[in-house]
Amino acid sequence: MKIVRTVKELSKVVENYKKLKKQIGFVPTMGSIHDGHIKLVKDSIIENDLTVCSIFVNPIQFNNLEDLENYPREEKTDFIKLRKVFCDVVFAPDEAEIYPEDFKKIKFRFSNALSILEGEKRPGHFNGVLNVVKLLFEFIKPDRAYFGEKDYQQLWIISKFKIRFNIPTEIKPVVTVRSKNGLALSSRNKRMNSKQIIIAQAVYKALTDLRKKVKFYFNQKNKNKIEKKLLKKIKLESVGNAISSNSLKIEYFEIVDVENFNIVDTLFLEKKYRVLIAVYVGKIRLIDNISI
Numbered sequence: 001m002k003i004v005r006t007v008k009e010l011s012k013v014v015e016n017y018k019k020l021k022k023q024i025g026f027v028p029t030m031g032s033i034h035d036g037h038i039k040l041v042k043d044s045i046i047e048n049d050l051t052v053c054s055i056f057v058n059p060i061q062f063n064n065l066e067d068l069e070n071y072p073r074e075e076k077t078d079f080i081k082l083r084k085v086f087c088d089v090v091f092a093p094d095e096a097e098i099y100p101e102d103f104k105k106i107k108f109r110f111s112n113a114l115s116i117l118e119g120e121k122r123p124g125h126f127n128g129v130l131n132v133v134k135l136l137f138e139f140i141k142p143d144r145a146y147f148g149e150k151d152y153q154q155l156w157i158i159s160k161f162k163i164r165f166n167i168p169t170e171i172k173p174v175v176t177v178r179s180k181n182g183l184a185l186s187s188r189n190k191r192m193n194s195k196q197i198i199i200a201q202a203v204y205k206a207l208t209d210l211r212k213k214v215k216f217y218f219n220q221k222n223k224n225k226i227e228k229k230l231l232k233k234i235k236l237e238s239v240g241n242a243i244s245s246n247s248l249k250i251e252y253f254e255i256v257d258v259e260n261f262n263i264v265d266t267l268f269l270e271k272k273y274r275v276l277i278a279v280y281v282g283k284i285r286l287i288d289n290i291s292i
């Protein structure tokens with residue numbers, strides 16, 4: 001596995017492959033590699049001749065300095081995990097390599113999805129993501145790029161970004177990898193203690209338990225009732241495990257139409273929707289989603 005630190009070096013590797021008409025798969029990450037990231041890498045390895053995984057904690061997508069500072073950085077173990085699954089290239093640049101002094105941030109405005117839910121709670125987040133993805137796509141020119149459904153809104157935005165800016169890269173969604181108890185794997189899970197993990201697991205269980213109810217009974221009138229039921233279910237599940245879930249707060253619980261990412265309060269059987277949730281377990285903020 002080749003570890004590349006500079007754009008110049010990366011371009012050389014990419015050009016050599018492009019000359020040979022080889023297919024390049026790209027997996028952007030912020031490191032602290034877990035089995036969710038590994039699934040993206042494995043999919044890329046199967047479908048491409050060369051897989052490039054980037055590890056870059058992108059400062060401009062954080063709206064909270066404390067979150068940026070606390071973000072886990074484990075480069076050495078990341079390299080070991082990626083080498084084990086035969087990733088070909090890891091691009092692990094420092095900040096100045098991605099954002100030289102003359103870098104000018106682009107302000108993207110192509111969709112309303114940029115400013116609701118995660119976009120609203122984390123102002124500037126998606127703009128930061130799009131800026132770094134645009135640069136990385138320019139450096140790597142991937143045939144395919146892999147994004148997790150775990151960050152469903154991000155995946156949706158990147159798919160629209162591709163269409164809006166005529167980017168030739170195919171965007172490949174990858175289903176969320178979960179622990180046995182349903183918790184979506186995330187680099188942030190490491191910051192939870194064992195009690196917080198049990199509460200976080202209860203969120204997914206409650207969501208899936210309520211899936212049918214949401215599908216058939218969700219409407220403007222009973223939206224709050226369903227959210228309350230969800231919270232009650234999470235609390236009951238936690239109490240069942242002898243844990244107080246007082247530290248749990250739902251930040252948002254919304255359903256979007258997957259075609260246009262509009263938040264809806266009426267469902268039509270023939271349409272596809274996604275339930276999106278953000279919760280705080282103590283100080284840790286988690287997001288998850290399921291299809292209905």
Ligand code: AMP
Nearest residue numbers: 029030031036147148150151176177185
């Ligand atoms: P991150 O390092 O958190 O920015 O994530 C890098 C990529 O991995 C993104 O496309 C995420 O959606 C994806 N990802 C993160 N966690 C998971 C998971 N549990 N299952 C599948 N993909 C994931």
